[in-house]
Amino acid sequence: MTDQTFGATGAFPEALAQAAGLTDELLGKLLAVPPGPEARVVAAMRYSALAPGKRLRPFLVLASAQLFAVAQRSALQVAAAIEMVHAYSLIHDDLPAMDDSDLRRGRPTCHKQFDEATAVLAGDGLLTYAFEVLAHPDTHGDPMVRCELVTALAQAAGTQGMVGGQMIDLLAESDRSLDIGAITRLQRLKTGALIAFSCEAGAILGKAAPELRAALRGYAHDLGLAFQIADDLLDVEGSAAETGKPIGGDAAAGKATFVSILGVERARSQAKVLVQQAVAHLDLFEKKAELLRQAAQFVVNRRA
Numbered sequence: 001m002t003d004q005t006f007g008a009t010g011a012f013p014e015a016l017a018q019a020a021g022l023t024d025e026l027l028g029k030l031l032a033v034p035p036g037p038e039a040r041v042v043a044a045m046r047y048s049a050l051a052p053g054k055r056l057r058p059f060l061v062l063a064s065a066q067l068f069a070v071a072q073r074s075a076l077q078v079a080a081a082i083e084m085v086h087a088y089s090l091i092h093d094d095l096p097a098m099d100d101s102d103l104r105r106g107r108p109t110c111h112k113q114f115d116e117a118t119a120v121l122a123g124d125g126l127l128t129y130a131f132e133v134l135a136h137p138d139t140h141g142d143p144m145v146r147c148e149l150v151t152a153l154a155q156a157a158g159t160q161g162m163v164g165g166q167m168i169d170l171l172a173e174s175d176r177s178l179d180i181g182a183i184t185r186l187q188r189l190k191t192g193a194l195i196a197f198s199c200e201a202g203a204i205l206g207k208a209a210p211e212l213r214a215a216l217r218g219y220a221h222d223l224g225l226a227f228q229i230a231d232d233l234l235d236v237e238g239s240a241a242e243t244g245k246p247i248g249g250d251a252a253a254g255k256a257t258f259v260s261i262l263g264v265e266r267a268r269s270q271a272k273v274l275v276q277q278a279v280a281h282l283d284l285f286e287k288k289a290e291l292l293r294q295a296a297q298f299v300v301n302r303r304a
């Protein structure tokens with residue numbers, strides 16, 4: 001494994017790059033292509049999981065785990081698992097039955113590079129493998145902690161989280177009548193739940209006191225909404241060259257988003273308020289949470 005201690009410089013850009021390097025190294029090992037015809041689905045899983053993304057969720061796992069002095073090896077297992085679930089969601093979201101997208105992370109989407117059936121299987125393979133990784137003894141010596149991680153990720157990814165949010169989103173397509181409360185709930189489920197799991201994972205690994213775990217949940221809640229508003233703003237103001245995916249899709253589809261409801265200026269100021277709120281949740285951790293504070297600023301200023 002690369003000789004890197006996550007966050008050693010205390011600067012967010014380096015820490016994000018380290019999270020990406022360390023997580024990709026582990027993903028590369030976990031997703032070694034086997035011999036035999038099943039090699040094709042593992043190659044598709046590799047293609048999507050290792051495609052260049054920000055690796056924000058792995059960063060959040062590593063930074064939250066560091067608050068509780070969790071071993072980096074344990075945190076990396078969770079970082080790899082969450083990135084697998086995220087990659088699965090992107091593969092399935094891009095399929096013709098959903099967003100029908102040709103471009104993701106600056107490359108052809110999984111079903112364009114391989115084929116639709118392989119992309120469905122690659123998503124399924126990544127989702128199931130993530131739970132195998134969490135259940136592995138390398139993730140934590142205490143089986144109860146591993147069980148808690150499995151339950152928390154299942155809840156975040158399933159019908160009470162991302163899958164539920166995606167269902168609401170599909171039903172709401174072309175529905176401009178959604179109000180701000182409905183959009184907030186949709187996004188809390190669709191993107192917020194995985195972000196919240198990423199932040200809480202450190203507290204689970206570190207067997208943290210309930211109030212510390214609650215503080216991380218509060219941070220994640222505000223961060224997730226700020227992240228989504230930034231995503232909606234990028235869909236209006238960004239470019240495909242920057243984001244690596246088609247832009248303008250929400251407006252073309254007539255979708256209600258934070259930006260379509262609030263307008264660009266109010267959406268931007270709301271994102272800033274959410275970042276301030278997110279950062280305030282971290283007061284309990286004092287200086288130890290500096291990387292998470294910087295991450296909150298990054299989320300609203302990002303261009304990809």
Ligand code: GRG
Pocket residue numbers: 052053054055056086088089090092093105162163166190191228231304
């Ligand atoms: C198919 C079950 C299922 C769920 C799909 C997450 C999701 C639900 C769809 C992705 C569509 C989308 C663009 C959502 C907006 C927020 C989001 C998750 C953006 C992509 O995440 P980033 O910006 O991507 O962290 P990178 O590529 O940097 O990892």
